[in-house]
Amino acid sequence: MTPDVRDRTGRPASLERFPEEGCPIPEASWDRALRLIGGHDEIALACHVNPDGDALGSMLAVAFVLRSMGKRVVASFGDRIFAVPRLLGFLPGQEMLVPPDEFPEAPDLMIVFDCSTFERVGLLGANAASAREVIVVDHHPSNTGFGTLDLIDANAAATAMLAEQLVYRLGGRLDRDIATCLYAGLVTDTGSFRYSSTTPAVHHMAARLVATGLRTDEIARELWDRSPFGYLKVLANALERVTLEGGLVWTYVSRVDRAAYGLPYSELEGIIDIVRRADEAEVAVVLKEDDHGDWQVSTRSKGTVDVAAVCAALGGGGHHNAAGYTSYETVEETMAKFRRELRRLS
Numbered sequence: 001m002t003p004d005v006r007d008r009t010g011r012p013a014s015l016e017r018f019p020e021e022g023c024p025i026p027e028a029s030w031d032r033a034l035r036l037i038g039g040h041d042e043i044a045l046a047c048h049v050n051p052d053g054d055a056l057g058s059m060l061a062v063a064f065v066l067r068s069m070g071k072r073v074v075a076s077f078g079d080r081i082f083a084v085p086r087l088l089g090f091l092p093g094q095e096m097l098v099p100p101d102e103f104p105e106a107p108d109l110m111i112v113f114d115c116s117t118f119e120r121v122g123l124l125g126a127n128a129a130s131a132r133e134v135i136v137v138d139h140h141p142s143n144t145g146f147g148t149l150d151l152i153d154a155n156a157a158a159t160a161m162l163a164e165q166l167v168y169r170l171g172g173r174l175d176r177d178i179a180t181c182l183y184a185g186l187v188t189d190t191g192s193f194r195y196s197s198t199t200p201a202v203h204h205m206a207a208r209l210v211a212t213g214l215r216t217d218e219i220a221r222e223l224w225d226r227s228p229f230g231y232l233k234v235l236a237n238a239l240e241r242v243t244l245e246g247g248l249v250w251t252y253v254s255r256v257d258r259a260a261y262g263l264p265y266s267e268l269e270g271i272i273d274i275v276r277r278a279d280e281a282e283v284a285v286v287l288k289e290d291d292h293g294d295w296q297v298s299t300r301s302k303g304t305v306d307v308a309a310v311c312a313a314l315g316g317g318g319h320h321n322a323a324g325y326t327s328y329e330t331v332e333e334t335m336a337k338f339r340r341e342l343r344r345l346s
């Protein structure tokens with residue numbers, strides 16, 4: 001692969017090989033994004049709360065390019081307790097991160113990554129509301145656009161695919177740092193190239209990224225093959241009480257479960273992937289109590305049920321097969337409402 005063969009728009013020529021997967025974002029929108037970015041010396045970047053590889057990776061990749069263009073860049077996410085999940089500690093560029101209280105209150109230009117709704121911007125929603133211009137870069141089908149400029153492609157497997165385009169269009173080149181950030185997004189949101197969103201364009205992008213010399217084996221180990229010992233104990237508890245009700249398999253992990261082993265909330269991300277293995281279930285749910293006592297509900301479908309619709313009805317969102325929402329009620333009340341919406345919508 002030669003990542004730096006460009007066409008007129010700055011994209012590598014190889015992106016043109018899959019026109020059927022062409023990006024629906026109009027050229028005029030990309031042009032406006034480039035003009036906005038070109039016209040600002042300071043740019044504030046944000047991604048969704050409790051960032052995953054796609055949110056943080058896309059944001060940091062673009063931050064690298066903006067910095068190389070001589071822009072002053074701040075990047076953050078709006079969690080009340082600001083900490084990069086241990087899983088993502090290997091991502092380069094974290095020196096560009098600031099806690100939300102050091103984020104400009106009313107940025108002239110703010111770019112928001114991987115946020116399906118305004119609420120997902122968390123504490124930085126207030127900054128976005130006061131910003132003069134907000135560019136929304138996202139791939140959630142439910143995103144109706146909340147920026148002054150929306151770069152949304154519901155067919156993209158990851159926001160990282162849009163971030164890659166933005167990198168090229170800004171005249172940036174893939175180096176190993178940028179590629180590592182983008183790869184983290186691509187590999188996270190495609191479940192290691194297993195989900196149905198894994199199109200030829202996804203593999204093509206992966207080839208461009210891997211060609212920079214990044215270590216896919218090390219990235220995979222960082223993302224999925226490491227945990228503190230306490231994870232095994234917390235997982236054992238969660239599996240001990242896993243329940244199968246018709247086509248629904250579900251369990252929960254409380255704060256108390258985690259506290260016994262000093263396990264941070266962000267370590268729980270992979271549990272849903274174990275629970276959803278149950279062949280008998282069409283839908284899998286894991287309720288994870290965060291450090292504030294709110295329940296973060298992870299849901300997965302094997303295809304026939306649209307969990308994004310169920311979660312949207314409960315105040316969240318996501319994708320057809322992977323969605324979530326926040327519940328402020330007990331486990332029992334949360335599950336009662338979830339079952340009701342699931343019955344109503346499937």
Ligand code: AMP
Nearest residue numbers: 298299316317318319322323324325326
């Ligand atoms: P997760 O189960 O945390 O991996 O989330 C799966 C998908 O659901 C993500 O891609 C998010 O887009 C979406 N999601 C998760 N939590 C929320 C939430 N509280 N509000 C809206 N969407 C969410």
Ligand code: MN
Nearest residue numbers: 052054055114
């Ligand atoms: Mn995400």
Ligand code: MN
Nearest residue numbers: 054114159189
């Ligand atoms: Mn994403």
